[in-house]
Amino acid sequence: MTPSTSYNPCVLLVASANGSVGMSAGWAILSAGGTALDAVEAAAREVEDNPDDHSVGYSGYPNLLGQVELDASLMDGQTRRAGAVGGVRRFRHPVSIARAVMERLPHVMLVGDGAERLAAEVGMEPEDLLTPEAEAAWREGVNGELKPEDSRRRLLDRVAGLFADPEHVAGTVNFLAIDSRGHLASAVSTSGWAWKYPGRLGDSPVIGAGNYCDDRFGAAACTGWGELAIRGVTAHTLVTLLSQGAPLEEAANGAFAALSGLDVPGGEPIMNLVALDREGRHTGLSSQPGTAYVAWEEGMSNYVTLPRRVVSIAAR
Numbered sequence: 001m002t003p004s005t006s007y008n009p010c011v012l013l014v015a016s017a018n019g020s021v022g023m024s025a026g027w028a029i030l031s032a033g034g035t036a037l038d039a040v041e042a043a044a045r046e047v048e049d050n051p052d053d054h055s056v057g058y059s060g061y062p063n064l065l066g067q068v069e070l071d072a073s074l075m076d077g078q079t080r081r082a083g084a085v086g087g088v089r090r091f092r093h094p095v096s097i098a099r100a101v102m103e104r105l106p107h108v109m110l111v112g113d114g115a116e117r118l119a120a121e122v123g124m125e126p127e128d129l130l131t132p133e134a135e136a137a138w139r140e141g142v143n144g145e146l147k148p149e150d151s152r153r154r155l156l157d158r159v160a161g162l163f164a165d166p167e168h169v170a171g172t173v174n175f176l177a178i179d180s181r182g183h184l185a186s187a188v189s190t191s192g193w194a195w196k197y198p199g200r201l202g203d204s205p206v207i208g209a210g211n212y213c214d215d216r217f218g219a220a221a222c223t224g225w226g227e228l229a230i231r232g233v234t235a236h237t238l239v240t241l242l243s244q245g246a247p248l249e250e251a252a253n254g255a256f257a258a259l260s261g262l263d264v265p266g267g268e269p270i271m272n273l274v275a276l277d278r279e280g281r282h283t284g285l286s287s288q289p290g291t292a293y294v295a296w297e298e299g300m301s302n303y304v305t306l307p308r309r310v311v312s313i314a315a316r
């Protein structure tokens with residue numbers, strides 16, 4: 001794992017398309033000489049605050065029982081320290097709780113009550129995250145059929161149906177940054193699959209699956225079927241390929257290729273990733289046509305929206 005020798009740090013912020021609402025906040029930090037870690041956290045917080053984004057933070061779509069459960073992670077490429085939280089129900093900024101895990105505890109991941117306890121200890125305010133709009137969509141999405149006391153079997157049947165449902169709502173935000181000192185950071189935040197089984201964690205809080213970052217090589221983050229990115233260790237696979245000398249596009253192809261042949265419960269497997277290498281090259285891939293990512297580089301007056309390269313995943 002030898003880093004390449006020629007290296008000119010290039011200040012850069014890359015995100016999934018729904019991260020566009022956070023680009024200015026992230027860029028303000030990077031362009032003022034701030035850290036990549038501060039930039040990705042600040043950018044993700046903007047998306048967590050966005051009530052129109054039902055896949056992240058406040059107003060995220062809830063689980064099968066109508067409870068919002070947020071997941072997030074953050075990684076520092078300089079130290080390869082990381083923080084992650086899952087199943088957060090009452091705090092709108094899981095990315096900042098993830099940072100508190102990383103900086104204040106000797107742990108990497110907290111879930112549920114423990115994550116909320118830490119959030120309260122560091123001064124965050126609890127609130128109800130389920131908006132009337134998200135609740136109405138949930139009622140329609142689960143056809144008003146499910147109640148908290150429903151049997152496990154009934155809930156499982158409903159979740160199995162979601163895999164084959166082309167309308168099922170998904171989303172997540174990814175941010176990757178390089179700062180003026182050449183340090184990298186990555187952040188991912190999500191409310192996960194709409195109507196997911198209670199307690200389900202996707203790839204977003206799993207370091208190596210939905211998020212990975214290493215100053216020496218690059219960074220990657222995913223959206224799409226979290227179960228696939230966990231099984232394929234997708235973000236880490238890409239960075240490992242970079243560490244072995246693969247150019248960025250080849251490493252991204254390799255991370256997608258590692259997903260081929262995984263059996264899936266039904267429907268078309270969906271995977272998207274954004275990635276960058278330490279020289280500031282960036283890319284976006286998707287298994288679906290017509291998707292985009294955003295990037296802001298030194299010298300630009302605003303971010304640009306770029307098409308993702310379509311790479312299909314062969315299901316078994």
Ligand code: ASP
Nearest residue numbers: 170171192202223224226
């Ligand atoms: N990857 C997210 C999850 O599985 C969802 C998504 O990106 O659509 O929770």
